[in-house]
Structures are given as structure tokens and as C-alpha cells.
Amino acid sequence: MSEETTPGSDSDGSSVGPPGRSSFEAVYAATAPRLIHQLYLVIGDLSEAQDCVQEAYARAWSRWDRITATGGGDPVGWVKTTAYRLAVSRWRHFSAGLRALRRHGVTGDPQGPNPDTVAVRDALAALPMNQRMALVLYHIGDLTVDEIAAQLDVPSGTVKARLARGRKALATLLADDPDPSSSNTEASYV
Numbered sequence: 001m002s003e004e005t006t007p008g009s010d011s012d013g014s015s016v017g018p019p020g021r022s023s024f025e026a027v028y029a030a031t032a033p034r035l036i037h038q039l040y041l042v043i044g045d046l047s048e049a050q051d052c053v054q055e056a057y058a059r060a061w062s063r064w065d066r067i068t069a070t071g072g073g074d075p076v077g078w079v080k081t082t083a084y085r086l087a088v089s090r091w092r093h094f095s096a097g098l099r100a101l102r103r104h105g106v107t108g109d110p111q112g113p114n115p116d117t118v119a120v121r122d123a124l125a126a127l128p129m130n131q132r133m134a135l136v137l138y139h140i141g142d143l144t145v146d147e148i149a150a151q152l153d154v155p156s157g158t159v160k161a162r163l164a165r166g167r168k169a170l171a172t173l174l175a176d177d178p179d180p181s182s183s184n185t186e187a188s189y190v
Contacts, residue, residue, distance in 0.1 A: 024064050028057055031076050034141070035083055041136045043087050044121045052090065056083035080141075081151060084133070123173035131166035134159055 032053055039049035056079045060067060067075045124132045133152065137143045138159075145163070149156045 023068065024061060027075055027079075031079070032057065035080060038136050038141050039083060039087050041121060041124055041140055042084070042132055043090075044125050048087065048090055052083045052086040053079075055086050056080075077151060088129075119174060123170050126173055127166055127169055131162045131169065134162035135166040135170070138163055 035056075036046075036049050036053045039052055040046050043049060043052075059082055060075065060079050064075070067078050124135065127135070130152075134148055137148045137151065138145070143151070145156050145159045149159045152159070
């Protein structure tokens, strides 16, 4: 007598869920925490980073078969790109709201989880968005220059320039005791 299995069950009869669900869950479990961390460093707000990542995965879930069916498709790249786009969109809306609040005299001080993270976040926030994204993707996201170039749709040389400029600016911003005389050296003529 042969043992039959029903769709959505293993040979032992246990349910594995709809096709694609296990691959989605595996991708989510392996990548969501790291992506949240990356977005937090880019946008500086942990709850917003979590919301953007959750929204990106929700959108991916509804399209999972199409995202993974292309064979050469990169579902993680799709989710990252979507999360970053959501973050930029939310940041624009937040910035507009903050400007409106400031016009009316309302201010607030955001606080971070620890002083070092806050210092890095604040230094990153002082950089242009393109340098900030390149630095976070390279140093926190562990992507190569070519992977970053593909994700941001720019040449590799542009990514290298953004990384170099961003590192130089961060070194200055994060210096414990910046020496103003070192940046303004004048030749002494006798």
C-alpha cells in the first residue's frame, strides 16, 4: 500500500503551507533584521525602519510567485529596493510635516538607543542621501561596490566616489577632538 500525500503536505502528512510560503518565510527570517538595521542607520528612526521593512515584505508576499518565478530574479533585492523607496517617500512626508510644525513653533528632540549609535546616525544624517546610502549598504549591508551600483542604478565609479567622500566626511564628523588648525594650515613665510 503506497502512502499518498496531499498538496501542501510533506510525506509524513505534516502541513508545509502553500507553495512559496516556506521560501518567503526563510527569506524574511534571514534578511528582515539586517534590513531594519540598515534602514535605521539611513533614516534614523527605528520604528519607521521597521514599518518600511514590514510594508516591503507585505508587498513582496502578494507578488511572491512573480518575484521568484523569473529564475534570475532577486527577491531580497526587490524587498530592499522597495523598503528604501518607502523610506524615502516617508522621509519626504515626515520632512514636510516637520517643517510645518517648526513654522508653528513646535519642536521635539528624537532620542536613540545608545550614544554611539546616535552619534553615527547623526553623522550619517549630515551627509547627502547618496553618500549615506552608499556607506550603509557597503559597511552595514555588506554589499560590494558592484552590487550597490546595480541597486542604486549608478556606475561603480560613482559608488566609489560616494564612499570615499562619505568616509572623509564621517571621519571629520565623528572625530573626538577635531583640530581646527590641521584643516587650516598656512605656510609661514619668513
